[in-house]
Amino acid sequence: MIDREEIKQELIRIAGAERVTADEMMSGHTTFRIGGPADFFVTPRDVDSLRGVLQFVRGHEIPHFILGNGSNLLVSDEGYRGVVIRIGNGFDELAAEGTGIRAGAGVLLSQIAAAARGAELTGMEFASGIPGSLGGAVVMNAGAYGGELKDIVRSVTVMTEEGEVLVIGRPDMDFGYRTSIVKKKHWTVLAADLLLQEGDPAAIDARMNELREARTSKQPLNYPSAGSTFKRPEGYFAGKLIMDSGLAGCRVGGAAVSAKHCGFVVNEGGATASDVYRLIRKVRRVVYEKYGVMLEPEVKFVGNFPDLNA
Numbered sequence: 001m002i003d004r005e006e007i008k009q010e011l012i013r014i015a016g017a018e019r020v021t022a023d024e025m026m027s028g029h030t031t032f033r034i035g036g037p038a039d040f041f042v043t044p045r046d047v048d049s050l051r052g053v054l055q056f057v058r059g060h061e062i063p064h065f066i067l068g069n070g071s072n073l074l075v076s077d078e079g080y081r082g083v084v085i086r087i088g089n090g091f092d093e094l095a096a097e098g099t100g101i102r103a104g105a106g107v108l109l110s111q112i113a114a115a116a117r118g119a120e121l122t123g124m125e126f127a128s129g130i131p132g133s134l135g136g137a138v139v140m141n142a143g144a145y146g147g148e149l150k151d152i153v154r155s156v157t158v159m160t161e162e163g164e165v166l167v168i169g170r171p172d173m174d175f176g177y178r179t180s181i182v183k184k185k186h187w188t189v190l191a192a193d194l195l196l197q198e199g200d201p202a203a204i205d206a207r208m209n210e211l212r213e214a215r216t217s218k219q220p221l222n223y224p225s226a227g228s229t230f231k232r233p234e235g236y237f238a239g240k241l242i243m244d245s246g247l248a249g250c251r252v253g254g255a256a257v258s259a260k261h262c263g264f265v266v267n268e269g270g271a272t273a274s275d276v277y278r279l280i281r282k283v284r285r286v287v288y289e290k291y292g293v294m295l296e297p298e299v300k301f302v303g304n305f306p307d308l309n310a
């Protein structure tokens with residue numbers, strides 16, 4: 001059994017001392033601003049370094065978690081017992097060619113949208129306000145305002161757990177509502193090729209501004225959150241069900257159902273993961289009792305949480 005100091009030294013050997021930290025507070029890496037310490041936090045500088053880290057943690061059966069921009073996560077107050085592997089700085093290529101864009105998994109959607117606008121390409125506007133990395137957005141098939149990642153992805157470059165690099169064409173990505181094949185296969189997204197269309201810069205600007213205003217007016221962007229807390233249940237809207245259940249403004253500790261948009265649980269100040277978890281549980285129970293609809297979280301739970309259905 002490998003001990004903590006050996007894990008640290010090996011990670012430093014593979015990834016470099018400046019790219020490895022111990023007991024890293026995850027609250028600094030999530031848009032919820034919540035989450036206790038990860039035993040180890042590694043930001044690989046490139047594909048080879050990532051491969052080395054993956055092979056090491058796998059070889060020693062050390063739990064590991066792939067982190068993008070942390071905008072869809074609730075990390076437990078106890079943090080994460082294992083290695084968090086951040087796909088960020090190091091996976092940041094961004095190039096437009098013809099009507100295509102190739103971007104690294106660590107690039108933010110807002111940066112890609114700006115690059116698309118600069119190259120006079122349309123099709124990316126819907127994603128410009130989603131605060132995720134390209135990798136996280138591909139995994140989640142992120143979507144908004146009628147668009148989804150699957151509409152613009154041509155292919156995705158992934159690394160398997162064994163360290164093999166594969167290029168997966170869109171038809172094989174099994175994209176669905178807020179899901180793709182990536183999680184099921186335990187792949188890591190390295191990059192993606194997107195296919196857009198030639199567009200008029202003024203029209204692109206107008207659409208991005210329109211969507212920005214729609215978000216600002218409807219979403220509680222002044223509080224930390226992880227976006228929509230629940231998936232859209234078939235035939236309903238989560239936010240409306242929650243509002244109609246009388247839960248607007250409902251609080252547990254520092255966590256609250258946003259009165260501006262009931263689909264968002266927000267951190268109004270000092271919320272713990274446990275506050276958010278208990279509020280999610282309460283919302284599910286009340287909505288179920290009232291409407292017979294069991295809301296499923298869209299937010300991913302990382303670390304130790306009691307079973308929501310127990």
Ligand SMILES: Cc1cc2nc3c(=O)[nH]c(=O)nc-3n(C[C@H](O)[C@H](O)[C@H](O)COP(=O)(O)OP(=O)(O)OC[C@H]3O[C@@H](n4cnc5c(N)ncnc54)[C@H](O)[C@@H]3O)c2cc1C
Nearest residue numbers: 068069070071072132133135136137142143144188189227
């Ligand atoms: C204010 C706000 C508004 C939002 N609006 C929207 C919206 O309109 N539409 C929408 O769909 N979402 C929305 N979200 C949620 C979130 O931004 C998206 O789900 C986004 O795609 C998550 O990307 P991320 O890089 O932050 O991923 P993370 O939150 O870091 O991770 C999400 C999941 O992806 C995995 N992952 C991340 N990167 C990789 C990688 N490179 N390889 C393999 N797995 C990876 C993680 O393991 C995790 O399972 C919103 C969030 C906020 C805070």
